[in-house]
Amino acid sequence: MKRTLFVTAMVMFGATAVLAQSDAIAQRRALMKENGKAAQAIAAMLKGAPFDLATVQASLKTFVNAAQKAPALFPDDSKTGGDTHALPAIWENKADFNAHFAKLGDDATAALATIKDAASLKATMANFFDDCGSCHQTYRAKLN
Amino acid sequence: MKKLLSVVLLGVALSSALVGWLLSSPRPLYARDDWRAYEEGGDAERGRLVFLVGGCPSCHMTPGQPDPLRLGGGYRLKTPFGSFFPPNISPDERDGIGDWKVVDLANALLAGVSPEGTHYYPALPYTSYRRMTLSDVRDLMAYLRTLSKVSGRAPQHRLAFPFSIRRAVGLWKLIYLGPPGLPPDPSRSETWNRGRYLVEGPGHCAECHSPRDMFGGIIASRRFAGGVTPDGKGKAPNLTQAAKGFAEWSKEDVETALSLGLTPSGDSLGGDMAAEVRNLKQLPEADLQAMAEYIKSLPPIP
Numbered sequence: 001m002k003r004t005l006f007v008t009a010m011v012m013f014g015a016t017a018v019l020a021q022s023d024a025i026a027q028r029r030a031l032m033k034e035n036g037k038a039a040q041a042i043a044a045m046l047k048g049a050p051f052d053l054a055t056v057q058a059s060l061k062t063f064v065n066a067a068q069k070a071p072a073l074f075p076d077d078s079k080t081g082g083d084t085h086a087l088p089a090i091w092e093n094k095a096d097f098n099a100h101f102a103k104l105g106d107d108a109t110a111a112l113a114t115i116k117d118a119a120s121l122k123a124t125m126a127n128f129f130d131d132c133g134s135c136h137q138t139y140r141a142k143l144n
Numbered sequence: 145m146k147k148l149l150s151v152v153l154l155g156v157a158l159s160s161a162l163v164g165w166l167l168s169s170p171r172p173l174y175a176r177d178d179w180r181a182y183e184e185g186g187d188a189e190r191g192r193l194v195f196l197v198g199g200c201p202s203c204h205m206t207p208g209q210p211d212p213l214r215l216g217g218g219y220r221l222k223t224p225f226g227s228f229f230p231p232n233i234s235p236d237e238r239d240g241i242g243d244w245k246v247v248d249l250a251n252a253l254l255a256g257v258s259p260e261g262t263h264y265y266p267a268l269p270y271t272s273y274r275r276m277t278l279s280d281v282r283d284l285m286a287y288l289r290t291l292s293k294v295s296g297r298a299p300q301h302r303l304a305f306p307f308s309i310r311r312a313v314g315l316w317k318l319i320y321l322g323p324p325g326l327p328p329d330p331s332r333s334e335t336w337n338r339g340r341y342l343v344e345g346p347g348h349c350a351e352c353h354s355p356r357d358m359f360g361g362i363i364a365s366r367r368f369a370g371g372v373t374p375d376g377k378g379k380a381p382n383l384t385q386a387a388k389g390f391a392e393w394s395k396e397d398v399e400t401a402l403s404l405g406l407t408p409s410g411d412s413l414g415g416d417m418a419a420e421v422r423n424l425k426q427l428p429e430a431d432l433q434a435m436a437e438y439i440k441s442l443p444p445i446p
Contacts, residue, residue: 036410043406047396126404129412130422133405136414142378 025082028073031066038062039132042125051118060108060115067105071098085141093138100135107131168314170261172251173324179245182282186246191287194280196423197431198273198346202416203230206294212423215240216294221267222375225360226303228267234294242293249288250281254324256317263313265301266320266360267374272348275326280346320361335430339438342431349439352380352416369445378415386444398436403429 038059045051074090074097090097111124174182195201201212207219216239217232234240241249248259256263256270264270306312326345328337343349354362354371370382385391393401397408405413405421413421424432 036412038410039406039412040408040410043400043404043410046404047400126425129404129406130418132412133414133418133421136412137416137418140414142373142415 024073024075024078025084025086028070028086029082029084031070031073034062035066035132039129042121045118045121046125051121053116056115056121057112060112063108064105064112067101067108070101087139087141090139097135097139100131100139104131104135164315165311167318168263168311170257170263170314171255171317172257172261173255174247174250176245176247176251176259179247182246182250182278186282186284186286188283188286188290190280191283191285193427193431194276194284194346195287196426197342198284199348199420199423200233201423202419203268204233213291214294215288215291216296217298218296223267223360224376225307226301228265228301228303229298230267231298232294232296233288234291235289236293236295239295239297240293241288244285246282246285249285250278253281254278256313256321263310263317265303265310265313266316269348269351271321271362272345272351274321274324275341275345277325316359316361319359333437335434336437336441338431339434339436342435343438347435349383353383366445368442373416380416382445383439384442384445385440386446391444393440395433395436395440398439399429399432402432402435 041055041059045056074086074094076091078084079086079088079091107128111128114124115121201215203219203221204215204217205212205219206214206216215232215234217230219230221228221230232240235242237243244259251257251259252264252268253270253273253276255274256266256268258264301308326341329340332340350362350367352371352373353369354367355369356371357363368383369386371380372378373380381387381390383390393408400406400408401413402421402424404425405418407413412418424435
Protein backbone atom coordinates (compact mmCIF):
# COMPACT_ATOMS: atom_id res chain seq x y z
CA MET A 1 0.00 0.00 0.00
CA LYS A 2 2.70 2.45 1.04
CA ARG A 3 4.69 1.52 -2.01
CA THR A 4 1.72 2.03 -4.32
CA LEU A 5 1.07 5.43 -2.82
CA PHE A 6 4.71 6.36 -3.17
CA VAL A 7 4.87 5.27 -6.81
CA THR A 8 1.61 7.05 -7.62
CA ALA A 9 2.94 10.21 -6.00
CA MET A 10 6.17 9.99 -8.03
CA VAL A 11 4.24 9.44 -11.27
CA MET A 12 1.98 12.40 -10.52
CA PHE A 13 5.03 14.51 -9.66
CA GLY A 14 6.62 13.52 -12.96
CA ALA A 15 3.41 14.17 -14.84
CA THR A 16 3.03 17.64 -13.39
CA ALA A 17 6.63 18.39 -14.28
CA VAL A 18 5.97 17.30 -17.85
CA LEU A 19 2.76 19.32 -17.93
CA ALA A 20 4.53 22.36 -16.52
CA GLN A 21 7.24 22.08 -19.15
CA SER A 22 4.79 21.65 -22.01
CA ASP A 23 2.76 24.45 -20.47
CA ALA A 24 5.71 26.83 -20.76
CA ILE A 25 6.21 25.85 -24.39
CA ALA A 26 2.50 26.21 -25.16
CA GLN A 27 2.37 29.60 -23.44
CA ARG A 28 5.35 31.02 -25.25
CA ARG A 29 4.11 29.74 -28.60
CA ALA A 30 0.80 31.45 -27.86
CA LEU A 31 2.59 34.72 -27.05
CA MET A 32 4.46 34.52 -30.34
CA LYS A 33 1.25 33.85 -32.25
CA GLU A 34 -0.23 36.98 -30.69
CA ASN A 35 2.91 38.87 -31.74
CA GLY A 36 2.36 37.66 -35.29
CA LYS A 37 -1.22 38.94 -35.38
CA ALA A 38 -0.11 42.23 -33.88
CA ALA A 39 2.63 42.55 -36.51
CA GLN A 40 0.13 41.74 -39.26
CA ALA A 41 -2.15 44.56 -38.16
CA ILE A 42 0.67 47.09 -38.28
CA ALA A 43 2.06 45.76 -41.56
CA ALA A 44 -1.37 46.22 -43.15
CA MET A 45 -1.31 49.91 -42.24
CA LEU A 46 2.25 50.28 -43.51
CA LYS A 47 1.02 48.89 -46.81
CA GLY A 48 -1.80 51.38 -47.11
CA ALA A 49 -4.68 50.28 -44.86
CA PRO A 50 -6.25 53.22 -42.98
CA PHE A 51 -4.33 54.28 -39.89
CA ASP A 52 -6.07 53.37 -36.65
CA LEU A 53 -4.40 54.47 -33.44
CA ALA A 54 -6.27 52.05 -31.19
CA THR A 55 -5.19 49.07 -33.28
CA VAL A 56 -1.58 50.26 -33.36
CA GLN A 57 -1.53 50.71 -29.60
CA ALA A 58 -3.12 47.31 -29.02
CA SER A 59 -0.40 45.73 -31.19
CA LEU A 60 2.38 47.56 -29.37
CA LYS A 61 0.95 46.54 -25.99
CA THR A 62 0.95 42.94 -27.23
CA PHE A 63 4.70 43.24 -27.88
CA VAL A 64 5.26 44.80 -24.45
CA ASN A 65 3.32 41.97 -22.83
CA ALA A 66 5.25 39.31 -24.71
CA ALA A 67 8.55 40.95 -23.82
CA GLN A 68 7.63 40.93 -20.13
CA LYS A 69 6.30 37.37 -19.94
CA ALA A 70 8.51 35.47 -22.38
CA PRO A 71 11.89 35.31 -20.57
CA ALA A 72 10.35 33.26 -17.73
CA LEU A 73 8.86 30.78 -20.21
CA PHE A 74 12.21 29.22 -21.12
CA PRO A 75 13.04 27.12 -18.06
CA ASP A 76 15.84 24.59 -18.28
CA ASP A 77 13.45 21.68 -18.67
CA SER A 78 11.65 23.14 -21.69
CA LYS A 79 14.35 22.65 -24.30
CA THR A 80 12.54 19.96 -26.26
CA GLY A 81 9.04 18.67 -26.90
CA GLY A 82 5.80 20.52 -27.52
CA ASP A 83 6.85 21.23 -31.11
CA THR A 84 9.16 23.97 -29.87
CA HIS A 85 11.51 25.69 -32.32
CA ALA A 86 13.69 27.07 -29.55
CA LEU A 87 17.37 26.44 -30.21
CA PRO A 88 19.89 25.24 -27.56
CA ALA A 89 21.68 28.55 -28.10
CA ILE A 90 19.04 30.16 -25.88
CA TRP A 91 20.25 28.36 -22.79
CA GLU A 92 23.88 28.89 -23.76
CA ASN A 93 23.35 32.64 -24.01
CA LYS A 94 20.48 33.33 -21.61
CA ALA A 95 21.56 36.87 -20.82
CA ASP A 96 21.74 37.88 -24.48
CA PHE A 97 18.48 36.07 -25.20
CA ASN A 98 16.67 37.94 -22.43
CA ALA A 99 18.21 41.19 -23.62
CA HIS A 100 16.44 40.73 -26.96
CA PHE A 101 13.09 40.67 -25.16
CA ALA A 102 14.08 43.67 -23.09
CA LYS A 103 14.85 45.59 -26.27
CA LEU A 104 11.53 44.56 -27.82
CA GLY A 105 9.73 45.85 -24.74
CA ASP A 106 11.69 49.10 -24.69
CA ASP A 107 11.16 49.73 -28.40
CA ALA A 108 7.44 48.97 -28.20
CA THR A 109 7.03 51.24 -25.16
CA ALA A 110 8.86 54.04 -26.96
CA ALA A 111 6.69 53.52 -30.04
CA LEU A 112 3.53 53.83 -27.90
CA ALA A 113 4.67 57.32 -26.96
CA THR A 114 5.80 58.36 -30.45
CA ILE A 115 3.21 57.08 -32.90
CA LYS A 116 0.32 59.43 -33.55
CA ASP A 117 -0.40 59.09 -37.27
CA ALA A 118 0.51 57.27 -40.46
CA ALA A 119 3.72 59.25 -40.92
CA SER A 120 5.05 58.57 -37.43
CA LEU A 121 3.96 54.94 -37.82
CA LYS A 122 6.08 54.58 -40.94
CA ALA A 123 9.06 56.32 -39.39
CA THR A 124 8.96 54.34 -36.16
CA MET A 125 8.01 50.90 -37.42
CA ALA A 126 10.27 50.73 -40.48
CA ASN A 127 13.00 49.02 -38.45
CA PHE A 128 10.98 47.85 -35.46
CA PHE A 129 10.60 44.29 -36.70
CA ASP A 130 14.39 43.91 -36.85
CA ASP A 131 13.98 43.15 -33.14
CA CYS A 132 11.98 40.06 -34.07
CA GLY A 133 14.31 39.05 -36.91
CA SER A 134 17.53 39.42 -34.96
CA CYS A 135 16.29 37.06 -32.26
CA HIS A 136 14.83 34.56 -34.74
CA GLN A 137 18.14 34.63 -36.59
CA THR A 138 20.07 33.09 -33.71
CA TYR A 139 17.59 31.52 -31.33
CA ARG A 140 14.85 29.98 -33.44
CA ALA A 141 15.28 26.79 -35.48
CA LYS A 142 15.03 27.38 -39.18
CA LEU A 143 11.49 26.59 -40.20
CA ASN A 144 10.83 24.24 -43.09
CA MET B 145 56.43 -4.57 -75.01
CA LYS B 146 56.12 -3.63 -71.36
CA LYS B 147 58.46 -0.72 -71.91
CA LEU B 148 56.39 0.53 -74.82
CA LEU B 149 53.21 0.31 -72.75
CA SER B 150 54.82 2.28 -69.93
CA VAL B 151 55.92 4.96 -72.34
CA VAL B 152 52.45 5.19 -73.90
CA LEU B 153 50.78 5.37 -70.49
CA LEU B 154 53.21 8.05 -69.38
CA GLY B 155 52.48 9.98 -72.56
CA VAL B 156 48.73 9.74 -71.97
CA ALA B 157 49.12 10.85 -68.36
CA LEU B 158 51.29 13.83 -69.28
CA SER B 159 48.99 14.94 -72.10
CA SER B 160 45.93 14.66 -69.85
CA ALA B 161 47.68 16.74 -67.22
CA LEU B 162 48.61 19.33 -69.85
CA VAL B 163 45.08 19.43 -71.24
CA GLY B 164 43.68 19.69 -67.70
CA TRP B 165 46.13 22.46 -66.95
CA LEU B 166 45.17 24.41 -70.03
CA LEU B 167 41.42 23.87 -69.62
CA SER B 168 41.55 25.03 -66.01
CA SER B 169 43.35 28.30 -66.79
CA PRO B 170 42.02 31.34 -64.97
CA ARG B 171 40.24 33.60 -67.46
CA PRO B 172 39.92 37.14 -66.16
CA LEU B 173 37.44 39.31 -68.04
CA TYR B 174 39.67 42.37 -68.06
CA ALA B 175 43.38 42.79 -68.59
CA ARG B 176 45.05 44.32 -65.56
CA ASP B 177 47.24 46.47 -67.77
CA ASP B 178 44.11 48.32 -68.93
CA TRP B 179 43.17 49.33 -65.38
CA ARG B 180 43.24 53.07 -66.09
CA ALA B 181 40.33 52.70 -68.50
CA TYR B 182 37.99 51.45 -65.77
CA GLU B 183 39.15 53.31 -62.70
CA GLU B 184 37.24 56.61 -62.72
CA GLY B 185 33.60 57.55 -62.42
CA GLY B 186 32.34 55.30 -59.63
CA ASP B 187 29.48 56.66 -57.50
CA ALA B 188 29.74 55.65 -53.86
CA GLU B 189 26.07 56.30 -53.11
CA ARG B 190 24.96 53.99 -55.89
CA GLY B 191 27.70 51.62 -54.77
CA ARG B 192 26.14 51.42 -51.31
CA LEU B 193 22.97 49.97 -52.84
CA VAL B 194 25.02 47.38 -54.74
CA PHE B 195 26.73 46.54 -51.46
CA LEU B 196 23.39 46.05 -49.70
CA VAL B 197 21.76 43.86 -52.34
CA GLY B 198 25.04 42.01 -52.86
CA GLY B 199 25.03 41.00 -49.22
CA CYS B 200 28.76 41.51 -48.77
CA PRO B 201 28.67 41.95 -44.97
CA SER B 202 26.93 38.60 -44.47
CA CYS B 203 30.18 36.83 -45.28
CA HIS B 204 32.87 39.49 -44.98
CA MET B 205 32.01 41.41 -41.81
CA THR B 206 34.39 40.79 -38.92
CA PRO B 207 32.68 38.22 -36.67
CA GLY B 208 31.92 38.87 -33.02
CA GLN B 209 31.10 42.54 -33.44
CA PRO B 210 27.94 44.31 -34.62
CA ASP B 211 29.18 46.74 -37.32
CA PRO B 212 28.39 45.38 -40.80
CA LEU B 213 30.76 47.94 -42.33
CA ARG B 214 33.84 46.45 -40.69
CA LEU B 215 34.85 44.01 -43.38
CA GLY B 216 37.84 42.27 -41.84
CA GLY B 217 36.70 38.82 -42.97
CA GLY B 218 37.42 35.67 -41.00
CA TYR B 219 33.91 34.32 -40.51
CA ARG B 220 34.00 30.52 -40.69
CA LEU B 221 31.76 29.26 -43.49
CA LYS B 222 31.39 25.51 -43.01
CA THR B 223 30.46 23.57 -46.12
CA PRO B 224 30.55 19.94 -47.29
CA PHE B 225 33.97 20.70 -48.83
CA GLY B 226 35.56 22.09 -45.70
CA SER B 227 35.66 25.53 -44.10
CA PHE B 228 36.05 28.77 -46.02
CA PHE B 229 37.20 32.01 -44.42
CA PRO B 230 36.05 35.01 -46.47
CA PRO B 231 38.95 37.46 -46.72
CA ASN B 232 39.39 41.01 -45.48
CA ILE B 233 37.84 43.31 -48.11
CA SER B 234 38.33 46.55 -46.19
CA PRO B 235 40.41 49.26 -47.90
CA ASP B 236 43.43 48.31 -45.80
CA GLU B 237 46.40 48.29 -48.16
CA ARG B 238 48.25 45.47 -46.47
CA ASP B 239 45.56 43.10 -45.21
CA GLY B 240 42.54 44.11 -47.30
CA ILE B 241 41.90 45.23 -50.88
CA GLY B 242 43.19 48.76 -50.45
CA ASP B 243 45.63 48.38 -53.34
CA TRP B 244 43.04 46.93 -55.72
CA LYS B 245 41.92 48.71 -58.85
CA VAL B 246 38.35 48.58 -60.14
CA VAL B 247 39.50 46.04 -62.70
CA ASP B 248 40.62 43.73 -59.88
CA LEU B 249 37.20 43.84 -58.24
CA ALA B 250 35.62 43.24 -61.66
CA ASN B 251 37.72 40.16 -62.30
CA ALA B 252 37.03 38.87 -58.80
CA LEU B 253 33.26 39.29 -58.95
CA LEU B 254 32.62 38.67 -62.64
CA ALA B 255 35.18 35.95 -63.34
CA GLY B 256 36.23 34.60 -59.95
CA VAL B 257 39.88 35.43 -60.65
CA SER B 258 42.27 37.15 -58.22
CA PRO B 259 44.68 39.98 -59.11
CA GLU B 260 47.45 37.37 -58.95
CA GLY B 261 45.65 35.37 -61.64
CA THR B 262 44.42 32.48 -59.47
CA HIS B 263 40.91 31.14 -59.09
CA TYR B 264 38.62 32.08 -56.24
CA TYR B 265 36.50 29.27 -54.84
CA PRO B 266 32.83 29.66 -55.73
CA ALA B 267 32.04 30.12 -52.05
CA LEU B 268 32.27 33.66 -53.36
CA PRO B 269 29.09 33.52 -55.46
CA TYR B 270 30.59 34.88 -58.66
CA THR B 271 28.31 32.45 -60.50
CA SER B 272 25.64 35.07 -59.75
CA TYR B 273 27.77 38.21 -59.51
CA ARG B 274 28.93 37.39 -63.04
CA ARG B 275 25.69 38.94 -64.28
CA MET B 276 26.54 42.33 -62.78
CA THR B 277 27.41 45.34 -64.89
CA LEU B 278 30.89 46.85 -64.83
CA SER B 279 29.21 50.11 -63.85
CA ASP B 280 27.81 48.51 -60.68
CA VAL B 281 31.24 47.06 -59.88
CA ARG B 282 32.85 50.47 -60.29
CA ASP B 283 30.23 52.07 -58.03
CA LEU B 284 30.70 49.30 -55.48
CA MET B 285 34.44 49.92 -55.40
CA ALA B 286 33.84 53.62 -54.83
CA TYR B 287 31.68 52.74 -51.84
CA LEU B 288 34.05 50.11 -50.43
CA ARG B 289 36.83 52.71 -50.48
CA THR B 290 34.83 54.90 -48.09
CA LEU B 291 34.71 52.24 -45.38
CA SER B 292 37.12 51.81 -42.44
CA LYS B 293 40.42 50.06 -42.89
CA VAL B 294 40.57 46.89 -40.83
CA SER B 295 43.88 45.22 -40.17
CA GLY B 296 44.45 41.50 -39.92
CA ARG B 297 44.01 38.77 -42.46
CA ALA B 298 41.48 35.97 -42.43
CA PRO B 299 42.79 32.42 -41.94
CA GLN B 300 43.47 30.25 -44.97
CA HIS B 301 40.60 28.02 -46.07
CA ARG B 302 40.61 24.53 -44.54
CA LEU B 303 39.55 22.26 -47.35
CA ALA B 304 39.57 18.50 -47.72
CA PHE B 305 41.59 16.98 -50.56
CA PRO B 306 40.92 17.17 -53.55
CA PHE B 307 38.97 20.41 -53.02
CA SER B 308 42.18 21.94 -51.77
CA ILE B 309 43.53 21.94 -55.36
CA ARG B 310 42.63 25.51 -56.25
CA ARG B 311 43.49 25.08 -59.93
CA ALA B 312 40.72 22.47 -60.25
CA VAL B 313 38.18 25.25 -59.81
CA GLY B 314 39.02 26.13 -63.41
CA LEU B 315 37.47 22.84 -64.54
CA TRP B 316 34.45 23.44 -62.28
CA LYS B 317 33.97 26.83 -63.90
CA LEU B 318 33.85 25.25 -67.37
CA ILE B 319 30.73 23.41 -66.28
CA TYR B 320 29.02 25.80 -63.91
CA LEU B 321 29.96 29.33 -64.92
CA GLY B 322 27.61 30.83 -67.50
CA PRO B 323 28.36 33.76 -69.79
CA PRO B 324 28.91 37.16 -68.19
CA GLY B 325 26.20 39.80 -68.08
CA LEU B 326 22.42 39.52 -68.40
CA PRO B 327 20.87 40.96 -71.55
CA PRO B 328 17.36 42.34 -70.84
CA ASP B 329 14.33 40.43 -72.14
CA PRO B 330 12.56 42.86 -74.50
CA SER B 331 9.25 41.01 -74.13
CA ARG B 332 9.13 41.88 -70.44
CA SER B 333 8.67 45.14 -68.56
CA GLU B 334 11.52 47.34 -67.36
CA THR B 335 10.50 46.54 -63.78
CA TRP B 336 10.66 42.80 -64.39
CA ASN B 337 14.06 43.13 -66.03
CA ARG B 338 15.36 45.27 -63.16
CA GLY B 339 14.02 42.67 -60.72
CA ARG B 340 15.67 39.84 -62.64
CA TYR B 341 18.99 41.67 -62.66
CA LEU B 342 18.85 42.29 -58.90
CA VAL B 343 17.73 38.76 -58.00
CA GLU B 344 19.96 36.81 -60.41
CA GLY B 345 22.96 39.14 -60.19
CA PRO B 346 24.05 40.92 -57.02
CA GLY B 347 21.14 39.51 -54.98
CA HIS B 348 22.41 35.98 -55.70
CA CYS B 349 19.19 34.57 -54.19
CA ALA B 350 19.42 31.32 -56.15
CA GLU B 351 22.70 30.46 -54.44
CA CYS B 352 20.85 29.53 -51.23
CA HIS B 353 17.40 28.85 -52.65
CA SER B 354 18.46 26.14 -55.14
CA PRO B 355 19.52 22.51 -54.68
CA ARG B 356 23.13 21.63 -55.54
CA ASP B 357 24.81 18.52 -56.95
CA MET B 358 27.77 16.64 -55.48
CA PHE B 359 30.26 19.10 -56.95
CA GLY B 360 28.52 22.01 -55.29
CA GLY B 361 27.04 23.41 -58.48
CA ILE B 362 23.41 24.52 -58.70
CA ILE B 363 21.14 21.98 -60.41
CA ALA B 364 19.95 24.27 -63.20
CA SER B 365 16.62 22.53 -63.83
CA ARG B 366 15.67 23.05 -60.18
CA ARG B 367 16.87 26.59 -59.77
CA PHE B 368 14.94 28.37 -56.96
CA ALA B 369 13.17 25.15 -55.96
CA GLY B 370 14.66 25.39 -52.47
CA GLY B 371 18.03 24.59 -51.00
CA VAL B 372 20.01 24.42 -47.79
CA THR B 373 22.25 27.00 -46.18
CA PRO B 374 25.99 26.49 -46.77
CA ASP B 375 26.42 24.77 -43.39
CA GLY B 376 23.64 22.39 -44.32
CA LYS B 377 21.65 23.18 -41.19
CA GLY B 378 18.93 25.48 -42.49
CA LYS B 379 16.46 25.29 -45.32
CA ALA B 380 16.05 28.09 -47.81
CA PRO B 381 12.50 27.69 -49.15
CA ASN B 382 11.25 27.08 -52.68
CA LEU B 383 10.56 30.48 -54.26
CA THR B 384 8.87 29.25 -57.44
CA GLN B 385 5.15 29.31 -58.13
CA ALA B 386 4.94 25.63 -57.13
CA ALA B 387 5.88 26.40 -53.52
CA LYS B 388 3.14 25.47 -51.07
CA GLY B 389 2.01 28.59 -49.29
CA PHE B 390 4.52 30.91 -50.91
CA ALA B 391 2.82 30.61 -54.29
CA GLU B 392 -0.26 32.25 -52.74
CA TRP B 393 1.69 35.33 -51.68
CA SER B 394 0.95 38.48 -53.62
CA LYS B 395 3.68 40.70 -55.06
CA GLU B 396 3.05 43.06 -52.14
CA ASP B 397 3.49 40.18 -49.68
CA VAL B 398 6.89 39.38 -51.19
CA GLU B 399 7.86 43.04 -51.03
CA THR B 400 6.79 43.19 -47.36
CA ALA B 401 8.95 40.16 -46.64
CA LEU B 402 11.94 41.93 -48.15
CA SER B 403 11.30 45.34 -46.58
CA LEU B 404 9.97 44.38 -43.13
CA GLY B 405 10.93 40.72 -42.84
CA LEU B 406 7.28 39.82 -42.20
CA THR B 407 5.27 37.02 -43.78
CA PRO B 408 1.53 37.41 -44.50
CA SER B 409 0.79 35.72 -41.16
CA GLY B 410 2.90 38.28 -39.31
CA ASP B 411 5.75 35.86 -38.67
CA SER B 412 9.20 37.42 -38.72
CA LEU B 413 11.78 35.82 -41.01
CA GLY B 414 14.67 34.37 -39.05
CA GLY B 415 17.65 32.19 -39.77
CA ASP B 416 20.04 33.53 -42.38
CA MET B 417 17.32 35.60 -44.07
CA ALA B 418 16.99 38.03 -41.14
CA ALA B 419 20.39 39.56 -41.93
CA GLU B 420 19.51 39.86 -45.62
CA VAL B 421 16.30 41.70 -44.77
CA ARG B 422 18.26 44.24 -42.72
CA ASN B 423 20.25 45.00 -45.89
CA LEU B 424 17.47 44.75 -48.46
CA LYS B 425 15.10 47.04 -46.57
CA GLN B 426 17.48 49.90 -47.29
CA LEU B 427 17.02 49.56 -51.05
CA PRO B 428 14.63 51.91 -52.89
CA GLU B 429 11.01 50.74 -52.84
CA ALA B 430 11.03 50.46 -56.64
CA ASP B 431 13.89 47.96 -56.51
CA LEU B 432 12.13 45.79 -53.92
CA GLN B 433 8.94 45.90 -55.98
CA ALA B 434 10.94 44.84 -59.03
CA MET B 435 12.52 41.94 -57.16
CA ALA B 436 9.09 40.88 -55.89
CA GLU B 437 7.68 40.99 -59.43
CA TYR B 438 10.50 38.83 -60.75
CA ILE B 439 10.25 36.31 -57.90
CA LYS B 440 6.49 36.00 -58.40
CA SER B 441 7.13 35.21 -62.09
CA LEU B 442 9.36 32.18 -61.42
CA PRO B 443 7.77 29.21 -63.24
CA PRO B 444 6.60 26.39 -60.93
CA ILE B 445 9.22 23.80 -59.99
CA PRO B 446 7.92 21.50 -57.25
